[in-house]
Amino acid sequence: MSAPHRLDRGHTDDLMTFLAASPTPYHAVANAAERLEKAGFRQVSETDAWDAETAGASASGSGGKYVLRGGAIIAWYVPEGAAPHTPYRIVGAHTDSPNLRVKPLPDTGAHGWRQVAVEIYGGPLMNSWLDRDLGLAGRLTLRDGSTRLVNVDRPLLRVPQLAIHLDRAVSAEGLKLDKQRHLQPIWGLGNDVRDGDLIAFLEEESGLGAGEVTGWDLMTHSVEAPAYLGRDKELVAGPRMDNLLSVHAGVAALTAVAGGSKLPYIPVLAAFDHEENGSQSDTGADGPLLGGILERSVFARGGSYEDRARAFAGTVCLSSDTGHAVHPNYAERHDPTHHPRVNGGPILKVNVNNRYATDGSGRAVWAAACEKAGVPFQSFVSNNSMPCGTTIGPITAARHGIKTVDIGVAILSMHSVRELCGADDPHLLANALVAFLEG
Structure with missing residues (x-):
């Protein structure tokens, strides 16, 4: 008999809190780390020498561990009795979303308006950023090399749309936006x-002295809170579901299984940055972060290269990212026989040209996890x-030589400043991830 769901609509309530924060x-990784800490996980430093205690494999070092690097987090739990060659079960996700990011010389303006110079990150639906009340948040690097998070979560900026009286053709010909202008x-x-006005403002907001900030990674966000939507509140509207919905589900699943002493695998959460622009960075999936941490865990627990090879050969990763629900106004844009619906359960993504990593054996792993959790799933192809x-x-599979399966939750308005999902799908995904990590 299928196991009952471990997480319910309360998980979706918590997702909205996570998105807003x-x-x-x-x-995102700071909030994930806080939740992991509450579950008994402890941070380890990449610059320290690792031993069995650091890796979480000794009695004194028992409990989960995690590594933070920029906008990425890798967390794992070594169950009692795990051998150096014990395979991993990985939930992979990404922390970044398309948005407008502040340029190195941010202060600009014209015709009596003060403006902030921004660059386009990823592939946003640019029209969705117009006439929105925007906040500003990110990471400040201080003169001493330390970092400070900043979040001005109130209406601060706005990209005003041109009035229809000055663009009469917009309704007939569509909105045309120049990314620079x-x-x-x-x-x-x-x-x-x-010059320096914006950074001086953020120093004041953060309680810092003038001139303390020497570097910044700043981006805009809509300050409108996530909300249930619809007659029966069957839907959730909110920002950055692509892909913080998966990050949140991965954290919930990992903390749910941590503490299990008879797990046949080592459960892992790998949440990367920079997926939206190719993953090629020291915190992206195409970098060495995941492989380096998993290898160090093997070696710190007394393993050899042979143990590392055996562990990787038996490892499976679920790459969890949002996908496309069938759009009622554009159904012809979807495959005619694959119409994923919101609240129909998570989706299995397939592409025979390896844009997704799923194959038949991976499908079987995913189907077994969903069956164990009592969770329905749907299939998606383009x-x-x-x-x-x-x-x-595909990046994870190719870089590390591990079996990878692409899954996720079906949403509408992907890459909009405000996306839409079913209210039940987040906890259905999280329950399937729990079953997968448990083996």
């Missing part, structure tokens, strides 16, 4: 634009006439 990848937000008035997106799945 995580306007940037740096905030039309997306620079305003944040005040004045003809005297001074319309053959349209190019297919991709994920960290």
